[in-house]
Amino acid sequence: MTARPAPPVPSLEPAFEVVVHIGGVDDYGVTRAGHRRVIAITGGRVTGSITGEILTGGADWQLVRPDGTLEIDGRYSARTDAGDLLYLQVAGVRSGEPAVLDALLRGDAVDPSTYYFRTVVTIETAAPHLAHLQRSVFVASCIRDADAVRYTAYRVT
Template identity: 40%
Template sequence: MKNRMKLPKAELEHLFYIEVDLHQNLYEIGDVGRGDLVICPIAGGRFEGKITGEVLNFGADWNLMYPNYLNCVDTRYLLKTDDGALISLTTIGRAVIKPEQDEAMERGEYVDPADYYFRQHLLFETGDERYDWINGACCFGVLGCKDEWTIVYDAYMVK
């Protein structure tokens, strides 16, 4: 390509590691015409790293599960930093977990996150000036299922 503009290299900064606990009462909405919709309320959790704090008992994961093992995940939840800032977190992502892997997790067996695909785009919003920098950040998460009711991930910001 002629006159290609030189762009800065993308670099990643690790923001935090998070463990999100789900309530064990799922809401199975059923087939909504695009797939099966299941809503999993957020029970709480903790995150540590560049920012540290707790996941409040607020929000949920909306999971649209297609028959080809594709799971479209859409979540909203609330973070509270140890220094008192409230940060809204909205995610949208994809998980491809085969039925035998899902069944193993339901039995309480560990399934290596390297053996399935689970990634999310992370959108942070806050009115706290100390964390204003995160409002404009492009962020993503590399996720895994610690157990049937705990989602974990490393959150990164593209610099």
């Protein structure tokens, strides 16, 4: 029998950084899907391999699990400095010890090494010169500040 080649081992290439400014939390309480929270996106900036402005109007539709872990479902738009539109969808989790998660909810400054906040970022665009963004998988390491979420997105090779 012929040996089959092993799949390539992926690595991470830094791709871009994002700062997403956020509004207050709308807490819907426990719905049929779980404890629902919605956080408005009020602006921000993308820098790195692409540069542009995060547009007002998106949101993060979160579910709070019984253990306090947040399921992240962020959707927002950006306009590059060249005028091209991007649609970003961010899905992942933020988890940690209850006291750390409570501090984050209060807006306290919290050391990002004390909680886990990772996401997958997918991008849609009609701009031909940015089509490569739609053909890659990006993972991000995120930080929650009082009025923003910051992350570095890495392209999985």
